Amino acid sequence: MRHPHPLHGLLLLCIDMQPVFVNAITNGARVQRRCEFAIAAAHGLGVPVAFTEQVPQKLGGTAPELLALAFGAPVFGKNTFSALADDGIRDALLRDRGVEHLVICGLEMPVCVYQTALDARAAKLHVTILSDAVGARRPDDADRCLDALAHAGAHVLPSETVFYSLLHDVRHPFFKAYTHLVKTHA
Numbered sequence: 001m002r003h004p005h006p007l008h009g010l011l012l013l014c015i016d017m018q019p020v021f022v023n024a025i026t027n028g029a030r031v032q033r034r035c036e037f038a039i040a041a042a043h044g045l046g047v048p049v050a051f052t053e054q055v056p057q058k059l060g061g062t063a064p065e066l067l068a069l070a071f072g073a074p075v076f077g078k079n080t081f082s083a084l085a086d087d088g089i090r091d092a093l094l095r096d097r098g099v100e101h102l103v104i105c106g107l108e109m110p111v112c113v114y115q116t117a118l119d120a121r122a123a124k125l126h127v128t129i130l131s132d133a134v135g136a137r138r139p140d141d142a143d144r145c146l147d148a149l150a151h152a153g154a155h156v157l158p159s160e161t162v163f164y165s166l167l168h169d170v171r172h173p174f175f176k177a178y179t180h181l182v183k184t185h186a
Helices: 028-045 064-069 087-096 107-121 139-151 157-167 174-185
Strands: 010-015 049-054 076-080 101-106 126-134 155-156
Touching: 010 028, 010 064, 010 076, 010 107, 028 064, 028 101, 028 157, 049 087, 049 107, 049 174, 064 076, 076 087, 076 101, 101 107, 107 126, 107 139, 126 157, 139 155, 157 174
Parallel strands: 010 049, 010 101, 049 076, 101 126, 126 155
Antiparallel strands: none
């Protein structure tokens, strides 16, 4: 995670956190709470956030609690499982925003998260999966996919580890607010 300008080209991508999916997975409320933590931490650090929604016209939109934490963040509807298999999303993130490092949270780990991360690696992006902010209907499937992504070169780390790495120092202006987030989202 360490490089000279750790926030340059970084984006938190929150994948398909739609209530229909949150309610269908194991520990959905916990996963949503960890995504809330990640979005709030990213916002506090000035890391851009974007959301995807799987077929929103049929399955509904992102949980409003998440959208409220990143007011004005782009929301991309998709029909593909991988966000980067959608030409519009890929162009918006890679060409228009210059994303070089995707930090990913959301659902579902064995499908959309997995395929998005693989496509990001194929596009030579750095990828970090927030291991505590992803979920699945079958947790064993998620574990296998996280192992495979780590083998493919993605970082698989808990969100607190990632955001402490981005803070780097207790003198960071966001440090005190971040430690409060850690405590309130424990």
